[in-house]
Ligand SMILES: *[C@@H]1O[C@H](CO)[C@@H](O)[C@H](O)[C@H]1NC(C)=O
């Protein structure tokens with residue numbers, strides 16, 4: 046009788062008990078895992094005694110992270126060694142007064158990101174507020190240096206100051222108002238890479254903007270007259286070879302914005318291009334090797350973004366002898382560019398859309414190219 050009962054008892058209860066044990070086991074494992082990792086909500090429980098910059102993409106995305114990347118000003122280095130906390134991966138950064146960027150000394154390379162971005166404080170942590178923008182900085186943060194080949198042309202300090210000032214102003218306007226980035230191109234890319242400077246005889250700033258980043262009507266924006274940049278001309282249109290020229294009223298600097306497109310060659314290979322059309326509607330295209338990634342650099346203490354393989358772009362524009370100097374007055378884009386081809390015409394009825402000038406600037410020779 047007792048035997049039968051206990052057999053019956055065991056039959057009834059073994060299963061729920063088994064389930065309970067499994068449940069407890071899973072509960073404990075999950076709990077343990079959760080204790081090991083950190084989330085944005087509980088990050089304030091950690092104490093350092095010095096400020097740390099939250100750099101970790103996963104934790105900023107709300108994920109649970111076991112080892113969190115944090116940036117620490119290198120001046121706190123000696124505190125970090127006493128405070129070696131296994132939950133954190135410390136990345137030292139240099140914050141120089143004369144630079145408008147921070148230099149992150151990661152194990153594999155140097156990275157730079159702008160200094161100016163909004164953060165909120167959670168105890169010792171500085172947490173970036175605009176996360177997509179901050180990720181944009183990190184994505185393009187790999188540092189590359191200019192070559193600094195010797196040039197004997199004397200530099201014009203006023204001109205350099207004016208050009209850099211215009212570029213910084215436009216860079217911040219793009220970032221803060223629209224969350225988009227530009228990249229140095231043409232003569233500006235050449236000047237930076239070859240001479241770590243502005244080529245004395247260049248007449249304008251050249252920039253690339255990826256067409257897919259264009260998230261607002263830039264033409265209307267510059268026409269609105271709300272900024273120090275005046276609308277000069279628009280050539281092409283969003284779906285075909287858009288190029289925009291603006292003029293910095295303050296420094297009297299013309300700026301060409303070349304929108305960069307991607308297409309496929311017949312053999313299936315992808316390439317980048319930008320285009321321009323003349324008064325007759327003739328479409329010129331400039332072909333470039335596809336740029337897969339974009340890097341960051343320094344020009345007179347300011348951060349700018351550049352193609353990660355600038356030489357490929359310069360060879361495309363100027364040929365294998367790109368490092369030789371050509372006076373700008375002898376350099377005509379249409380004729381000298383090594384990578385240019387006429388690909389067609391805009392029809393006459395399209396011209397009013399694709400060839401638009403601000404009358405104020407039509408007679409100004411230097412930008413009427
Ligand atoms: C960098 O230094 C400036 C002062 O020069 C300071 O205001 C700023 O908070 C510092 N930035 C970081 C991220 O440490």
Ligand SMILES: *[C@@H]1O[C@H](CO)[C@@H](O)[C@H](O)[C@H]1NC(C)=O
Nearest residue numbers: 200201202203204205207245
């Ligand atoms: C320096 O550049 C400024 C602005 O571009 C120009 O007005 C000036 O004539 C230049 N000076 C020299 C010595 O080339």
Ligand SMILES: *[C@@H]1O[C@H](CO)[C@@H](O)[C@H](O)[C@H]1NC(C)=O
Nearest residue numbers: 281282283284285286395398
């Ligand atoms: C580009 O847009 C115009 C109208 O704005 C249209 O007529 C034209 O077909 C478009 N071209 C392409 C290649 O999509």
